[in-house]
Amino acid sequence: MKNMAPEDAAALESIETREWLESLDYVLRTGDKSRVFRLMDALRTRARAAGFREPFSSNTPYINTIPATEQVPYPGDRELERRIKSIVRWNALAMVVRANRESDGIGGHISTYASAATLYEVAFNHFFRGKEAGADADLIYFQGHASPGVYARAFLEGRLDETHLHNFRHELREGGGLSSYPHPWLMPDFWEYPTVSMGLGPLMAIYQARFNKYLENRGLKPASTQKVWAFLGDGETDEPEALGAISLAAREKLDNLIFVINCNLQRLDGPVRGNGQIIQELEAVFRGAGWNVIKVLWGSEWDELLAKDTEGLLVKRMGEIVDGEYQRYVVEDGAYLRKNFWGVDPRLEAMVRHLSDADLKKLHVGGHDPVKVYNAYRAATTTQGTPTVVLARTIKGYGLGEAGEGKNITHQQKKMNEGDLKHFRGRFGIPISDDEIADAPFYKPGTDSAELRYMVDRRTSLGGSVPRRVVKAPKLDKSVAASVAKDFEEFYAGTDGRKASTTLVFVKMLTKLLKDKEIGKLIVPIVPDEARTFGMESLFKQVGIYSSIGQLYEPVDKAQLLYYKEAKDGQILEEGITEAGSISSWIAAGTAYAAQGVNTIPFFIFYSMFGFQRVGDFIWAAADARCKGFLLGGTAGRTTLAGEGLQHQDGNSHTLSLTVPTCKSYDPAFAYELATIIEDGITRMYINGEDCFYYITVMNEQYDMPAMPEGKDVKAGIIKGLYRYKAATKKAKHRAQLLGSGTILNEVVKAQGILADYGVAADVWSATSYNELYRDGHSAERWNRLHPLEKARVPYVTECLAKTDGVIVAASDYLKSQPDMISRWVGRPMVTLGTDGFGRSEDRESLRDFFEVDARYIVIATLSALQQQGDIEASVVAKAIADLGINPGKLDPAIS
Ligand SMILES: Cc1ncc(C[n+]2csc(CCOP(=O)(O)OP(=O)(O)O)c2C)c(N)n1
Ligand SMILES: [Mg+2]
Secondary structure (H helix, E strand, O other): OOOHHHHHHHHHHHHHHHHHHHHHHHHHHHHHHHHHHHHHHHHHHHHHOOOOOOOOOOOOOOOOOEEEEEEEEOOHHHHHHHHHHHHHHOOOOHHHHHHHHHHHOOOOOHHHHHHHHHHHHHHHHOEEEEEEEEHHOOOOEHHHHHHHHHHHHHHHHHOOOOOHHEOOOOOOOOOOOEEEOOOOOOOOOOOOOOOOOOOHHHHHHHHHHHHHHHHOOOOOOOOOOOOOEHHHHHHHHHHHHEOOOOOOOOOOOOOEEEEEEOOOOOOOOOOOOOOOOOHHHHHHHHHHHEEEEEEEEEEEHHHHHHHHOOOOOHHHHHHHHHHHHHHHHHHHHHHHHHHHHEEEEEEEEEEEHOHHHHHOOOOOEEHHHHHHHHHHHHHHHHOOOOOOEEEEEEOOOOOOOOHHOOOOOOOHHOOHHHHHHHHHHHHHHOOOHHHHHHOOOOOOOOOOHHHHHHHHHHHHHOOOOOOOOOOOOOOOOOOHHHHHHOOOOHHHOOOOOOOOOOHHHHHHHHHHHHHOOOOHHHHHEEEEEOOOOOOOOOOOOOOOOOOOOOOOOOOOOOOOOOOOEEEEEOOEEEEEEEEEHHHHHHHHOOOOHOOOOOOOOOEEEEEHHHHHHHHHHHHHHHHHHOEEEEEEEEEOOOOOOOOOOOOOOOOHHHHHHHHOOOOEEEEOOOHHHHHHHHHHHHHHHHOOOOOOOEEEEOOOEEEEEEOOOOOOOHHHHHHHHHEEEOOOOOOEEEEEEEEEEHHHHHHHHHHHHHHHHHEEEEEEEOOOOOOHHHHHHHEEEOOOHHHHOOOOOOOOOOOOOHOOOOOEEEEEOOOOOHOOOOHHOOOOOOOEOOOOOOOOOHHHHHHHOOOOOOOOHHEEEHHHHHHHOOOOOOHHHHHHHHHOOOOOOOOHHHOO
């Protein structure tokens, strides 16, 4: 062949190929699959032995994974389902078009759902199981931008009315509206999972599926056939979170997980991979990670052509077109396709000679063919031992025609003129007259129409409508509060001179909670490879680390008391180094009270700097999902964590946690404060049923934990954010009120002592939460503004401080903006010290000097404030600066 003319070589190769394929066909007919694999293996081995190095590929050809010959027939009424789908399409489009006519710029998306309609409708009619299916009810993550289609279906099912649809993106209108995207916070009976911040949905879905297995393995939920479905965009897969945990899904054999990627080849601005093939790229990534990949690329019209493609020419041609060109095919006519796709080879051209240009244009892609989609889902739901991803090729803006089908502008298309609407109506056969079409009216057939009866019937047999959010778990009994209070008794008594850190105290509390008879089983400790940092390793042995396969090895430390114990019913979720994964587990556990009917109480402890700062958007989504539980920011405090420096020392997290409306943040100093806060959290979230969660910073500095001071208001003050910890013991000429939180409270107490020498009697207050004080202050202020005739409400912080005497100084291990937030309600000027700036690798003492938050700086701040109001001479302050060894010329930590 080497010395032949090229045409002869090609002809010979063609014959040779045919012969090999015929031999293979023979084996396929007469042998079984394993015989084929053995044969191919033998060929590969022979070729390798001859020195041939096969190029690596984790791809299969650019055709459907499930061949036509392996398909089962469609079980539904195709014609009725097509009509239903068309009506849903119409209403989804009308909702967006009308909203934007009324309020220009209100937004909404048409093209995403237009591309995904078949992917959803097949699932609605045949797969998604609703809440009546009990433990088998599916958990579905809908693609955020497809929400108009989900609303449109709910409208036909009678769950939403015309007013709702009319009020799409007008949530504040009378009669209620529909939120732009899936937001359980705003539509708590409808949506379950927030997805629209791209990439979060897929990651949360993986950990959700994993958590479901955890619940089953720990006996907290019966074994079930429940599936987690995650619908996402192909563009969305560029988010690192989207693909970041796919290897975990395969490793954990999550056959309860199905990803459906709507591969319309486009994102917002243009093609996802104009110069490549996103589907092949995703196939390689998922197969490499060990997933079952099902490609749905071509509709049934192609089956006959592929059957005739004995030499693989068509398959080869399909695989060599880049996505940018495929997108072009959507907007071009049949003649263009004939010339550019088929015309490159006379043999290909011959394959479609019998078809008209119009016929060529009608050759659909797989994601719009219910038979192909049904078969893919059927395979996905019956696959065992691996998660499945369905890569479905679709067309963005399908049906919009000139108004945007396949065009680069289609994602943003929200307006359609009369002509466009008529085109769409015609294409999908919607019975709306020419007189009415310009208004884009919603269309709903009668309740006893065949369409509606079919829809409702299908949903009834599948366990009811979806999505639907139901809180399945009853609230915990009041006796739980008493039980926890008993567990925590010792923490109110103090450590009697023994030093402890709040982290250590927390771990002791967790240990007690894990043993609690009433709620021990419900506690879910979560750590991202940080348990030893926090001294939690004793829990490994006590409750075990969850592993879906138990422990297949004898751990290296087996002989020791606290060995690394993995178990199938292990309680700790040791996630490895992934804060994003850990927070997703926390969300799954913290929302299990709803969909799963289990009141699991998650405690996720992490390096505080890698919490809100790193995975803040997940925490925002958690709040949207009405998540409950505890977040523990460990090794917190800019000057409390010694040595680690700029990337680790956290002075920011309380500022960031303030932004989450349902998050209550605390910076406790002592064991009894921490006990009070956790007890309050369990009561509020799980006994009273409040949809909120707690963020608590805990530190690694060790000191004496005092007993809780006497006084009936102490516990209430801890929860509200402020209480008087230690009043001045002696009278003096001058007065001061000193506020401190976390470990810095100890510096404040020291300052109280030094100030006595300067003739200042200072009271010490523990400010456990500036965030809560700030919220309370604004709430009172707002109420007073709107109710001028009523008795004015007094902010709690005013109640505490307004009647006191003396200057006010507050010191924090976090940004100065923390104490600054309450300054307007304290009745007089207030001085704040905090740790604005970048951390440093240093010891605690040097750090507190650098950031100017130690006892000496608190003393200077107090004296300076007294000087400002004319109570003492400037020379007294200057002398104190010198006496306390402070360098006034030192660097400003805020900007160095
Ligand atoms: C984190 C995040 N970044 C950006 C956006 C804005 N955005 C919304 S939709 C979209 C394009 C979506 O493309 P794709 O995932 O392919 O979905 P399609 O609409 O094509 O199905 C973008 C960039 C977002 N919602 N979330
Ligand atoms: Mg896309």
